[in-house]
Amino acid sequence: MSILSSAVKFLALPLAATNYRKNLRRTLVALGIDGILAVGLLVGAMLLTVLPSLPSFDVVTDYRPKIPLRIYTDDGALLGEFGDEHRDFTPIKDIPPVLKDALLAIEDSRFYDHSGVDYRGVLRALVADLTGGFRQGASTITMQVARTFFLSQEKTIKRKLTEVVLAYRIESALSKDQILELYMNQIYLGQRTHGFASAARTYFQKRLPDLTLAEAAMLAGIPQNPAKRNPAVNPLRAKARQQLVLKRMLQLGMITQAQFTEAVGQPLKISNTLRFEAHADHVAEMVRQRVYAQYKGDTYTQGFNVYTTLNKAEQNAAYDSLRRNVLAYDQRHGYRGPEGFVDLPDNADDRDEAIDRILAKHPSSDNLISAVVTEVSAKRVLAEPASGDTIEIKGDGLRFAARSLQPNAKMDIRIRVGSVIRVSQDSKGRWAIGQMPEVDAAFVALNAEDGSYRALVGGFDFSRNQFNHVTNAWRQPGSSIKPFVYSAALEKGYSPATLLNDAPLSLPGGEGGQTWEPRNDDGFDGPMSLRQALARSKNVIAVRLLQAISPQYARDYLQRFGFDAAKHPANLTLTLGSGSVTPLQMAGAYAAFANGGFPVAPQLIRKITDARGNVLWEAPPPPPRDDTQRVIDERNAFIMDSMLREVTRSGTGAQASQRLGRSDLAGKTGTTSDAFDGWFAGYSGNVVAVAWMGHDQPKSLGNREFGATLALPIWIDYMRQALAGKPPTERKAPPGVSLVDGDWVYDEFKGDDGVKALDVEESPLKSIFDTLRKAFGS
Template structure:
């Protein structure tokens, strides 16, 4: 007995804790003198080789977890995360008891009793290793913490002995709760996820306090083998491990038989990827670029939180609207055929592997699920998606691709066994054949008063195309540029009531020496007011108007709205939108009309905080309006607002007022030559928004497509959310304008100074306008 006491005292020197001495004495007494001597020799060797090379210990005493960069909406909805490790640090007091009980039951039921090492288990593991094969684990939670922070996963005696030493050092430096807190925040749980809080979000899209017993037990089962036991990768193995956890909890009295039965039978909905509360991949990427430029690699590990100016509901409405209306356009233009094809082997396992390989090249896009056809007829299609569940499509779900299901369908368009198709599911669970669209779209909404983003969708699918069309796509604006030419004309004495002649026009400068003859989409209508001409988007009138004020004057004037003069030609085609703009630039320009004549600077980030919530940077409040911010005369903004409202009341944008049931909307459609680009730019109150649709490689969208059919529906669907519950917005006329002869006019242009009519002598109604000339004094 005295020999064993001597051994205990010697071995206890590096770890002077009472619990350590007690555990060691109990183990050595069970071994006897010979066993104790063997352990003494082994431990002395360990101390001589391991202690000098122990790593620095401050990594656990001063724990600084790698927490990713997170991007939020203004109202706190998570919309993006960047970093190698998905982690949410959670203090031990905020971790629910059900999760702690589940974890300790399966991993270390004596955690609060032992001193860091289960000696009998360690000795069994060492014997197994020395006799061939490391099949015994025996690692406590503390030992796993030591391994996670300091050691590799190699299975050697030296590594195991080092783990033991480190475990005792950890126990001597930290409380049990501190050790468990480290473990539950640091441990890897599959899918790039570290810690249980992040795992709850990844696999169940829940916060820790929301976990059920069944979900907690499944998470507790992952640490044994995160690669193979996580439910996203292998739900069968994860379920078996979960049941083992529940049985262990029952044995230890942590749950009742009834709780066990309920949890074991509870169906779980497993997420296969990190879920975000708002669809804003393009916004998140824009923020990531800004933060990386400022913080470099630290941006991804320091737990920075970036709060944007976006509104969650409006962002999701914009995303849904872009997706829905792009797919509607795609449906109008027919089914193009399967995306790919794979020969399916007859062996079931080989067939499953073949399906997995081909679908990896055709990832799903939100509700557009990729799948391989396994059975096909004109009345029924069965297909296998990556999830392994069989999709069954019949009835109305086959209509879109009906021709591709016929025996005589063209080979490249025919759906057959092995074809890769897209399927979407409606709210009632019914599947339909769909397809990935070739066309793309963009949408942006700003607060017209301060320039803050309300919503932004840079394209149809970020995973397919990371190019942000809102900020980077320079496209021809078509007729959506006309209001800025009209605005310039107001400064030259024109008014909404000015008469212009909508009649054929032939000018030099066409192709191959031929005259240039601009056309309207709806023919010619003779003399009309500028208000009518803008509402109906009359091209010829716009050309005549630009001709009257000169292209050079108009191009210089465009710069007031933030347009780049170098991007617009100094000729008459400018008024038809032959220049180049971005959707963001267009939104800022229309904001000038919406807010009474002031330029605004788009801003996305509201504030940045660190991992503890301390504010690192916050955007200053918008400056008070000053003259240097003014882009145009308030009278100009008021009159243009009235004309743009007319576009939406009776002109090419009338569908907006009809479908939204309100008449405080203003905006302008835009369609470029051959319908290559479709636009709608408009606003109501302080919400200004721009939508665009087109191909990345410009080509016609179709002979019957216009801005009103392509982009306006996107704008309408977003505005339904943005304006919900908001009263109508009316504008009061500013000083210096008068309502003369049925329309608005600058006071200084009343009488003979204003432009009453232009080119009406070419009208078929010349006699009528001769009379008008006499009334206006010639």
């Protein structure tokens, strides 16, 4: 066997093939060739096969990293990211010295002195292989760049020599800073994260300039083994590696003893998920779908930045409000018992594995953390979450689940060792037992002038349910549809002062040939004005009003607001909300009352830029408005606004004005039959918002639940943020309306006592008005 042929075969051989290495070594000795000469001959032979197969070099000289799609609020807060690699390209000048020092100390302390290859290290590695194993890597930063961009991780000598040759080429083509820049932006650092800027955000939720010495040292320790050294997966190994980095920095004089001591002792808060500055998973998915429809595969690699119209503070307020009020509803309706159960083995390792396995099936939901109970009594519960810590729950933290801690509790709700429970922590660090709610909710807020989204929360937990209830949930609106019927009636000559009788009503068309008798939640009160009837959400008066103007007229009229006529019945139940709407539709419809009668088209994306910040697309400015664009008369919008303000002053939405301390709030509650859905739709100034709560598979939310208890609290908590610092708004009466006996009426109808006389005589309400005339002597 010739030396050359043996070397060529040896190039492609995995380094674990020790028998072949022994045979090759015996061959060299038999030929009288040993030691350094043998290594030199082998290297020379190997280079003959390496040089012709070198890959194209422009991948580093024209570096184009795969940068994910990123989605931001209008004020620059990151709310979503999509791509196979989490990466932020950061120029070398913007990488802090402490991170560069930490990396070079542990990976390549002579980086700025050598020419790309540590000769002594490479020689040791080759000799070690020939004498029994590849135990030393000897890779410089430059060689790691070569490997990362061009080569596999396979441990063969051919790959190692190719790495050396490429390192020389890289050093001749790029400056040291350029090489380090490539490395620090391209290297894999665990958790789908590439580059140190992205790793800082993933593990610490920080920008690079904000890293401490302790954090920089921990990140610098990851490249050696990202799978085992990343702090989210193995904090103990990451900590040990961090200390090694700090010791090396101390030895090289990069830090002082005092800095070393402080950094070693600094507790680090590690995140195991990619966190964003605004909670908007449903929005991020909406944007992703739109961008992908335009850019296809480039969506996830070209570094597109999408700026939405959302406001960070308002979006987070909406998210927090929705979750807080859904959990409040859930607490009102009692504890349902643990989510699951696992038998805990006696062996500690087996026990930990069992806990990890069951908790993987019950992922945490933001502040609702899943944990396995390890000790339980009526006065104290110990539980272990996925982090491995032990959580103690006692006192008030047990109150919600107290019934399940009793020895005589039914097995399906009893909390025992091995139970999977939910816990949450308050601002003072106290733990409490909670549960994942079964109910869901949605919230959307628009700018009533231009339709731009201010906030959108499509559901309680995106990871549990990706369905976007704002845009896709067709639900019965209940009484929140009534204002549009009242708006239609204004065009027929009615006014807020028109009196109708709140008295029992029997109509044909009920089930099984029976009569239909609509009811109110609060009984009957006799004659009252339409203003009072809307404020108190009187069902019977709404039915009488729709009967007077005709269901077909109202159904056609709904289309002015963007509703789909096909989804609403052409009968009297329309006014009680038996049709179907989405929360987004409802927000757009109420915007017409808020802005004086104009339609709005919801707008989510403000602009799209490429990775360098060049604008690829930008939303055009809204066109100027004129009266021809109105969907309802300006007078109609003004009068309806005054009636909707009454709802929040004295009606079913009164807690809005009470809790926010404002007089410029307008809106309407909605509760469907058997409380399957709870709504509140309303606005103030140019902010229009809609909240909804219900079950995906419709069922009753409880006989004591209404739109005012379910949805209105969500709306109020959001509006507190949206209206902060904004003065109350008042609306001037437009031409063509007059105050008659203290209420508004169109000028052409002001002699009709609120209702056109001809319409009264021929309407189905004739008998009612005959009674009223007798009662009031008119």
